[in-house]
Amino acid sequence: MNERGFEPPTPEEARAREALRTLEPPRVDPAFRERLRRDFVAGRMGEPRTLRLPVAWYRQPLWRLAPVAAALLVVVVAVTNRGPAWMVLASAGEGVAVVDQVPVPMGHVEELQRRLRPGVRLQVPVGSEIELASPGGLVVQVTSGTEFRLPAIPGRWVGRWVVGEVRHGEIRVTTGPAFHGARLHVQTPEATVVVTGTTLAVICEPIGTCVCVYDGEVGVGAKGDRMEPVVTGRRRFVFNDGRSPESAEIRPIENERLAAFRQSRGAWLEGREE
């Protein structure tokens, strides 16, 4: 036989062909044959022959999504946990307030509101006053000549402890129902005040800090010292010259101011007044 395929094969080709034709058919392995026959008849063909090893739980496809789900949960909690932003409830007086070293006229309430974020340092000019509020939570009255670092708004579920700071001047604080379970730490140069739900004044004076409690109970202590409870109608003075703190009756003038403040803002905090 040649390339055209019509000629008889050569002796070598005939031998090769004969060798191929007389080969014994290869035997199928009996176990393989039986398994394949069973699978073919039962229609289980195509099932993987590889051994399926157990997969560690953390390598299961669903568990691989766990970090993503956890991150998503954190984002959702962080977003929904956030309480309402500080709002300027009222402002009185002329002059220019300073918010983080940026002057803002007291009359520009919207600009003040935009700049008053947790952590900013607010300086209220002499002769003016500003009231900041977190609806339902608390109202802070920042009085004339006060420098105050705004605390964060307590979160709904986590981050319920917040810290503010009074450098000098006076703030009055009254809390509402949404503040329940939260804590406001007010730092002054010489004292720490822990507010858990009350009406009080924190007054920074040249010789120390005076905390007047109109109602409820407040923890007051010198920096690094233990906290002492101060109850309704009492005040505590923490000196900055090393003398021991002193407790006494609330200052009459502060009692009047706090009473008026609580009366005017209590109803608003409880949602009984727009």
Place this chain on the structure above:
Amino acid sequence: MPDPSVSGAPGATAVSPEARTPPERAELERVRTRDSEALAAFFERYVDRVYGFVYRLLGDRAQAEDMTQEVFLKVHRAAHQLDTTRDPGPWLMTIAHNACRDLWRSSAWKLSRRAASLDGDSPLAATLSRGTNDPERDALASERERLVQHALTRLPEPLRVAIVLHDYEGLGHEEIAAITGIRHAAARKRYSRALSALARLLEDSLA
């Protein structure tokens, strides 16, 4: 017996005449409906033939087993397309040939061939001949099996297919042309070249 190079019909081949006898049409109808008994009978009738064919093409038992499974998987999936008026043998050979061709084209096959060529000659399976009571005859048959299979695996794949289908499976050129998707004349020419090449490879060993 007509000359195979003229008629295209081969003489006696490795595949027995019983294996080439097609099943009854009624039985094939039952295969179409995937009747368990019919599938079992169909499997028993063709498994040796399919395995033998792919083994001759691939030269490796494990690969031949995988390929046989692949072929029967395809048969099971396409059972409803079975033409009951025809012998299913060529249909099976077409499926097997296409599956082998896909394997040869795969990068995994090319990689394994490259690795085998680095290791030297590709490992051939141990002797496949049926044992007899004559050890000398067994040894000769075994050696001849090894030589022929080794020569087959050295042929280019299209030539290997042509000669295995014709001289091992006993198919005519027309059927081979249909299976491999080429013209009749091309199938004959390819077989001619394959036989010449195989003869050259076996020239010394069979002399």
